[in-house]
Amino acid sequence: MTRVIQGKFHLALSLCLLLIGSLVSGTSMANMPILKGIGGDFSLRSSKGGEVRLSDFSDKVVMMFFGYTNCADICPTTMAHISQLMNQLPSESRERIQVLFISIDSDYDTPKHLNKYLSYFDPSFIGLVDEREKIDEVAALFKADYTKLAEEKVTTEYKKLSLEDSKAPKRQGYLYSHTAKIFVLDGKQRVRGFFYTGTPIDEMRQQIESLL
Amino acid sequence: MQRLLLMGLLMMLGLVSMSPRAEAAEVDYGLEASVYLWYASLDMGQADKRLAPQSDLVDHAEYAGSQPGNGAHHLMSINLISRSQDGIEVEVETEFQLTSPNLSANPATDEGETEVRGQYVVQRLSLDSQGLVRSSVTLVNEYDDFTSRYRPAAEINLVRAALYRWTESLDRLDDVALLGLLAKDASFTGPEDVSQTPSQYLAYLHSLNHSNSRRVIKNYSLTPEDGQYRLSFEYQWTATNSDGDVELARVGVTMLLVATPEGAKVVLYRAEYLPPVTDLGAEVRC
Numbered sequence: 001m002t003r004v005i006q007g008k009f010h011l012a013l014s015l016c017l018l019l020i021g022s023l024v025s026g027t028s029m030a031n032m033p034i035l036k037g038i039g040g041d042f043s044l045r046s047s048k049g050g051e052v053r054l055s056d057f058s059d060k061v062v063m064m065f066f067g068y069t070n071c072a073d074i075c076p077t078t079m080a081h082i083s084q085l086m087n088q089l090p091s092e093s094r095e096r097i098q099v100l101f102i103s104i105d106s107d108y109d110t111p112k113h114l115n116k117y118l119s120y121f122d123p124s125f126i127g128l129v130d131e132r133e134k135i136d137e138v139a140a141l142f143k144a145d146y147t148k149l150a151e152e153k154v155t156t157e158y159k160k161l162s163l164e165d166s167k168a169p170k171r172q173g174y175l176y177s178h179t180a181k182i183f184v185l186d187g188k189q190r191v192r193g194f195f196y197t198g199t200p201i202d203e204m205r206q207q208i209e210s211l212l
Numbered sequence: 213m214q215r216l217l218l219m220g221l222l223m224m225l226g227l228v229s230m231s232p233r234a235e236a237a238e239v240d241y242g243l244e245a246s247v248y249l250w251y252a253s254l255d256m257g258q259a260d261k262r263l264a265p266q267s268d269l270v271d272h273a274e275y276a277g278s279q280p281g282n283g284a285h286h287l288m289s290i291n292l293i294s295r296s297q298d299g300i301e302v303e304v305e306t307e308f309q310l311t312s313p314n315l316s317a318n319p320a321t322d323e324g325e326t327e328v329r330g331q332y333v334v335q336r337l338s339l340d341s342q343g344l345v346r347s348s349v350t351l352v353n354e355y356d357d358f359t360s361r362y363r364p365a366a367e368i369n370l371v372r373a374a375l376y377r378w379t380e381s382l383d384r385l386d387d388v389a390l391l392g393l394l395a396k397d398a399s400f401t402g403p404e405d406v407s408q409t410p411s412q413y414l415a416y417l418h419s420l421n422h423s424n425s426r427r428v429i430k431n432y433s434l435t436p437e438d439g440q441y442r443l444s445f446e447y448q449w450t451a452t453n454s455d456g457d458v459e460l461a462r463v464g465v466t467m468l469l470v471a472t473p474e475g476a477k478v479v480l481y482r483a484e485y486l487p488p489v490t491d492l493g494a495e496v497r498c
Contacts, residue, residue, distance in 0.1 A: 034453070036461035037403065037485020143487040181490060194490055 031210050032184065032192035039183075039191040040141045044102065044134060047115035047127035054189050060098045061211045062185040063195070066144045068105035069117040070173040074180050078197045082182065083121040085204050094124070096212050102138060103129040104146045108173040142191070146178035186211045239428070241383075244290060245376035246343030247304055249475070251285040252369035256473075264344035273350035274308045274333045282311040284365035285333075287372075299340045303351070308333045309362050327359040367471035371434065371441045374469055374476035379447070383425045387414050395470065395477035403463050403483040410481075422451035422459075440479065443467040446486065462486040 043053040054062070063082055067075035082099055089097070101118055103109035106129055109117075114127025129135070139146060153172035182195040184207065192211060195204050253262040259280055263270070272278045286307040293301040308331045334352035337345055374393055381389040394400070394410060402413035432445040447463040468480035 031458070033450075033458040033460045035488045036449075036459050037463070038488060191488075194488075 032186075032207055034186075035191045035193065038141075038143055039185065039189065041189060042134075042138045042141060044128035044130040044138065045111050047111045047118060047129075049111070052126070052128065054100075054185075057098045057100075058189070059187040060096050061187065061208055062098050062100055062183075062189070063208075064100040064102065064142075064183040064185060065181075066102050066104055066139060066142075066146060066178055068103050068173075068176055068178075069109050069113060070105060070175070071178075074197065078180065078182060079118070079121040079125070081197050081199075081201075082125075085201050085208075086122055086124075088201060088205060089208075093209065093212060097208065099125040101125060101127045102135065103127060104135055104139065104176055104178055105173060106130060106132045106135055142183060144179045144181070144183075146176055149175040149177055184208070184211070238426075240292070241376040241380040241429075242343070243292070243300060243302065243339075245373045245380060246339055247290050247302060247337065248287065248369045248373035248376065249343070250337065250339075250345050250348075251287060251304075251306065252366050252373060254280060255282070255284055255364070255366035255369060257282055258473075262345055264340045264342070264346040267345060268338075268347040270345065270348045271350050272348075273353050274331055274335075275310065284309045284311075284363060285369065286363070286365050287369070293336065297341070299338060299346065301336060301338050303334060303336050306333045306335070307331070309360070309365075311362070326362050328362045329359050330356045332356065367441070367476075368434065370471045370476040371443070371469050374478065375429070375443055375445075375467070378467075378478065379427050379429060382417075383427055385414065385417055385425075387411075390414065393476075393478050394481075395479045398478055399480045399482075401482045401484075403461075403485050420451075421454040425449070425451040427463075437468070439470065441469045441471070441476070443469065447483075460488070462488060 041053060041055045043051050046052040065075075065078055065082070067078070069075070079101065086094055086097070086099070099122065101114065103114055109127070109129045111127065111129060114129060118125040118127050138144075151174075153174055180196060182199075184192050184195060186192050193207065195207075250259075250262045253259050257280070259270070272280045275281055275283065286309070288305040288307060291303045291305075293303055295301075309328050310331070311328075332352060332354045333350060336347075336349045336351055338347040340346050377389060378393055380386075381393070391410060391414075398410075400408075400410045400413070402408050402410075402416075404413065404416060408416065427447040427449045430446045430448055432443070435442045435444075444466050447461075447465060449459075449461045449463055451459050453459055462485065463483050464486045466480070466482045467478055469476045470479050
């Protein structure tokens with residue numbers, strides 16, 4: 001008799017856990033909706049040379065971040081986070097994903113400089129930079145806020161990722177406050193949502209794969 | 213012990229299934245428009261216009277001697293009781309202020325200084341499929357223990373009815389209803405292209421082939437302004453596109469409406485996309 005009760009109890013327990021599991025996974029597996037009123041095509045100078053348009057990445061899922069190489073914390077952390085995600089994906093998925101780093105510091109960052117910076121994380125990442133007006137237009141399209149923190153330039157020597165030739169004269173750059181969103185775009189360049197440095201890799205992977 | 217475990221599991225289940233997924237009941241803007249229009253017409257002394265051809269009992273119990281006259285119905289809640297193909301039954305909670313004889317000749321719009329004794333009124337309305345009133349039965353009619361300043365409600369009820377009708381018609385893409393709500397020479401700016409006329413914007417919406425279009429009104433405010441009413445709010449718009457993907461948008465809207473005997477008309481409509489709401493706690497900036 002006790003075994004029968006135990007059996008029923010275990011069955012009820014299993015059903016409850018199954019139900020909880022399905023509810024939790026159902027929430028996180030929801031597809032990313034299309035966010036209207038944000039985004040659009042643009043062209044900027046590429047770290048790989050020449051000029052690229054967003055529409056050049058048709059049929060690829062794009063993860064796009066607005067930052068600058070002098071950023072001491074959130075930019076390298078975010079790039080490392082995306083790099084970690086990319087390393088966990090199979091090569092056929094990686095080929096269908098493009099990471100774009102749009103520099104908001106057109107005073108300091110150059111395509112060559114961006115290429116060196118991004119190669120620390122993943123050589124496939126592309127950096128984009130251009131005249132201030134063009135960067136502002138792109139930032140406005142994506143409603144990506146950024147502001148210069150002060151008009152005074154500061155030393156860049158504190159940077160953990162030193163990009164400058166140790167023998168070259170030290171340069172100074174501005175500090176910026178900027179959004180920490182990773183914009184996720186589908187193959188039709190429509191914004192489908194955002195990731196952050198704190199977004200779990202598994203969740204990012206699941207969402208990205210749902211768009212591939 | 214087993215009982216405790218089972219109770220714990222059930223409580224967990226309750227938390228998981230209720231907290232993140234609990235959704236507020238969906239507001240039926242078409243129904244709200246009909247109810248607001250009914251009370252606006254009562255407050256303007258034109259209830260006959262909103263009565264169904266085969267109306268039953270409309271008791272008017274809130275009025276002295278059950279004889280409808282000028283007054284102000286301030287709606288507090290509209291609760292759906294039942295819905296069928298034939299029509300809808302709702303219970304409406306209002307604060308009713310009967311016009312004092314001391315008020316001026318135009319009590320529907322004039323805000324007098326007179327203190328009146330309000331009434332808490334609950335009525336059950338039966339509406340036909342066109343939103344016309346078949347019956348109105350008063351369930352509660354209690355006089356307040358205090359007096360309050362008389363506040364006209366007719367125009368505000370008209371304006372709210374127009375807003376809800378506009379919203380419902382945008383979702384249903386009812387061009388006739390939408391264009392009928394626009395005043396002649398109304399200023400219109402849609403969220404897509406500022407140069408689009410209302411008809412062009414509607415044609416664009418039709419071309420999207422959306423299904424399940426649903427606009428929810430958030431952060432609504434209504435301010436009287438030089439004989440007009442300024443509405444400011446946000447549409448949280450979801451729809452399914454022809455590929456089966458869900459689309460989301462936040463649209464900030466400003467409307468100016470003017471109340472006329474034929475109903476409120478939109479004299480200005482400005483809509484623009486707003487940035488998506490993101491988790492501010494997670495949005496670190498450096």
